[in-house]
Amino acid sequence: MYDWNALWHQHAGYRSGFNLKTHNLAATQDINTLAEQLSARLIKPAKSEHDVAVYETDGLFILAGHNDGLQLLELKKHEMFDITLHFVTEGDDSECTLPCIEVTVDNLATGENSHWRTAVSKDKDGNILIGREKLGSGLAPMMPFDELSFTDNARFRDDLYHAWQQELPLLAPEIEAWFDPERVVATASAAHEAQAATDSLHGEMDARTHEMLERYAEIIRREQLLLSRRFADNELQLIAAVLKGIHFEGASACRGLWLAVEARILDEDLDHEHQVDAEALLSKLKALSYTQEVALIEALAPAA
Secondary structure, three states: OOOHHHHHHHOHHHOEEOOOOOOOOOOOOOHHHOHHHHOOEEEEOOOOOOOOEEEEOOOEEEEEEEOOOEEEEEEEHHHOOEEEEEEEOOOOOOOOOOOEEEEEEEEOOOOEEEEEEEEEEEOOOOOEEEOOEEOOOOOOOOOOOOOOOOOOOHHHHHHHHHHHHHHHHHHHHHHHHHHOHHHHHHHHHHHHHHHHHHHHHOOOOOHHHHHHHHHHHHHHHHHHHHHHHHOOHHHHHHHHHHHOOOOOOOHHHHOOHHHHHHHHHHHHOHHHHOOOOHHHHHHHHHOOOHHHHHHHHHHHOOOO
16 A cells, blocks of 8 residues: 555654653563554554554554654554646546646545546647646635545645645646647557557457457657656666665555655755756656556566
């Protein structure tokens, strides 16, 4: 579900000590045996001394680990949301005229997800408009998300505003490319070549499987074309270094790549090694949709 060890490092400043004397526990207490004391369910036991154990209550995840003594980290489920912005150009959408900007909110912990869209256009002077405002104006629209249980949460509202202010400009090259006919033609040509290669590779496969793989390959290739313009070479090299040490057990494990990158940066100073602005890189990674994260992993992860 989550990279719990990455979350443990990310929120290091919010950990608290555990009163061992109150619960008559030793300093070396097995962190997999705290369910009764925490009034919580153990959902992921620690597998080594450097791993964390994860407990769950109705509203919290509680991480337990040893770091100069037994420490706990409480994570509120309603604050474990992901906000992503994506430029949408295709599909049958009755909500909004295409192309548009889609803001997606996912919270795996509460099982909630929702999206909001606004149209993207050009005015007579050639300025790109997001809704009624110029791209880069800094004015954030009202994004209600009334269906989410945490819509009025202060942190959610702050992060939503931050995403719009800081991450929307990262989509500018993609938006400009869509409105530039020459780039659109080039992208279409590359997509046609990719489809031809996929047809040859999977020619002997079952028709339905072939169709699914073809669509998957096409989606990934399109995203990789755009991502190659969004990330610098040294940033991609850093991400590739992180991916060398990660095994993805399932499709859902691909979500939240930025957490793994941040953890390695904190532990090993990879940003200095690759001469990368860590804050800028993490901001770009947080803005990625799930599809874009998968595209990065497909491009940079070592072959099994």
